[in-house]
Structures are given as structure tokens and as C-alpha cells.
Amino acid sequence: MQPTPDFNPARLARSLLRRSRQGALATLMTGSGDPYCSLVNLASHPDGSPILLISRLALHTRNILADGRVSLMLDERAEGDPLEGARIMLAGRAEEASEAAAPLLRRRYLSVHPSAETFVDFKDFAFFRVRPTGAHLVAGFGRIIDLTPEQFLTDLSDAAPLLEAEAGAVAHMNEDHREAMNLYATRLLGAQSADWTCTGCDPDGMDMQADRRTLRLDFPARVTSGPDLRKMLVRLAGEARAKGSSDTASSNDG
Known part of the structure; x- marks a missing residue:
């Protein structure tokens, strides 16, 4: 079929x-x-x-x-x-x-x-x-x-720099950017607000978890290094904040 x-x-x-x-x-x-x-x-x-x-x-x-x-x-x-x-x-x-x-x-x-x-x-x-x-x-x-x-x-042939940076990036997101994690979950993935944490990153996306719930945040473009990952996460955080603002504006217009 x-x-x-x-x-x-x-x-x-x-x-x-x-x-x-x-x-x-x-x-x-x-x-x-x-x-x-x-x-x-x-x-x-x-x-x-x-x-x-x-x-x-x-x-x-x-x-x-x-x-x-x-x-x-x-x-x-x-x-x-x-x-x-x-x-x-x-x-x-x-x-x-x-x-x-x-x-x-x-x-x-x-x-x-x-x-x-x-x-x-x-x-x-x-x-x-x-x-x-x-x-x-x-x-x-x-x-x-x-x-x-x-x-x-996922093809990892060109992603050695990202794999080397992953552990530090995951720790950094969980220690300093929990608000951004919640924005990804609620505004980009439609999940409920929770204490979302990052459990891993790879060239295609980021994995998130809260208690027994899991989410997958796909990246709109492939990333293969630590700097590329940082730029992507900043970009997605900006999109999440903008989406929240536009949703609020649409609600007020209605």
C-alpha cells in the first residue's frame, strides 16, 4: 500500500x-x-x-x-x-x-x-x-x-564539530535558557507549558522532554557546528516570540 x-x-x-x-x-x-x-x-x-x-x-x-x-x-x-x-x-x-x-x-x-x-x-x-x-x-x-x-x-558525515559541541550546548540550554525551551514547546510545537529540557541536538533538530512527555523540534535548515546551532536556536526563539505577539494581536483584533 x-x-x-x-x-x-x-x-x-x-x-x-x-x-x-x-x-x-x-x-x-x-x-x-x-x-x-x-x-x-x-x-x-x-x-x-x-x-x-x-x-x-x-x-x-x-x-x-x-x-x-x-x-x-x-x-x-x-x-x-x-x-x-x-x-x-x-x-x-x-x-x-x-x-x-x-x-x-x-x-x-x-x-x-x-x-x-x-x-x-x-x-x-x-x-x-x-x-x-x-x-x-x-x-x-x-x-x-x-x-x-x-x-x-541522520547523516553525520560532516557534523563532527556539532557532536563535539553538543554536550556543552545541551547543558547551556538547560542551565540558562529554560524560558526559550518553553517557548519552543508552546509556540512552535503547540505543547503545554512545562519544565521542558533539552536532551540532545543533532544536525536535523533538537529533542526535548518534560516528565514523560517528549517533543522533537525540527530545524528548518541543517546545522553542523556549534556556532550554527547557536544561530539556529536564537532564530527559533525569535520566531517563537514573534508568533506569540502575532497571536495576541490577532486575538485582540477579533
Whole structure:
């Protein structure tokens, strides 16, 4: 079934990947190869691929270490009938993080799951990254499509300067610009006012969180460095303030 003309599947898939904090992980049982499914917490790598923090004592981890092929189901947790909401099934391989890659995965995971600080350093826990080989997106009638990784993952080939600046930028936004975060959420994304925080930035956008709620702020243009990110966030803050002023003026005119 082909998607309707007004449907942007790649954008929706990227949003689901960035906003999801839990998912159903399917692995293959060692020995029998039978399917095994478990609930896991997750975060996203700067390219959008899922990050897991799992214990080697868990059955799903033992399965992965024997055969890395996995699938991961993510959904937008829509109210009412969950089948009416968008969902994506990723297929790929789960790989244990190298010593060099672990700090980035750790920072991004703990940014969205701070409670994991209590066990992240336990010897049996390790970070894994799911490297997708494809995805099946379901978002309603006429909105079902298979996607390749190139269609929903973010290209990082020219973004090394941004990745180096990301941790500092996230800390700066959360320490000094919470008002701007709330403006992005309420005036640009239509969310309710809350204590919104920044959990990550990448070339395509910024991830935000308040309690269990998550948002994705897409950038109107790609950014690949710290200075570019700062300019973009200042620009969007200005647009949010202007939108608030115009909405007030329209209300008064009415």
C-alpha cells in the first residue's frame, strides 16, 4: 500500500525514533531460535539509531550476544486505541558499544533516563546500539511503507564539530535558557507549558522532554557546528516570540 501524497514517512519515522523512550525488543532465543520479546528503555544516537542499556544477566542480552539480529517496535503511545497511533518496526543488529563509543551513548542515554545513574556502572550493564537495516512504518490507512536506513537516519558525515559541541550546548540550554525551551514547546510545537529540557541536538533538530512527555523540534535548515546551532536556536526563539505577539494581536483584533 502506497502512502497518501500529503504523508512524509521519513519525517514521521525520524520523529518516532527521537521521541521514543521505551520499546518492545525482539531477539532470538539461543539454541532454539524461537522469538523472544521484552520491554526496554531506550534513547537515540545523534544519527537516530536506538541506544540500549541492558544487563548481561538478562535473557535478551544473552540472546543478542549469541545472535545480534533484533527487531524493535516503537509507537507514539496515542490515547485511546493504540492501533490508531503511528508505529514503526525496526529491523537490524544490536552491537555492544566499544570503549571509544560508550561515553557518547552514556551521555545521551542518561540525559533521557537520569534514574539509570543508580545502576549504569554495575559491571553487568553495558550499552548497545541497534544499527537498523530497515523499517516498516504504519501510520493509518494509506500510510504504510517500508523505509531504508538512509531515509530515516541522520547523516553525520560532516557534523563532527556539532557532536563535539553538543554536550556543552545541551547543558547551556538547560542551565540558562529554560524560558526559550518553553517557548519552543508552546509556540512552535503547540505543547503545554512545562519544565521542558533539552536532551540532545543533532544536525536535523533538537529533542526535548518534560516528565514523560517528549517533543522533537525540527530545524528548518541543517546545522553542523556549534556556532550554527547557536544561530539556529536564537532564530527559533525569535520566531517563537514573534508568533506569540502575532497571536495576541490577532486575538485582540477579533
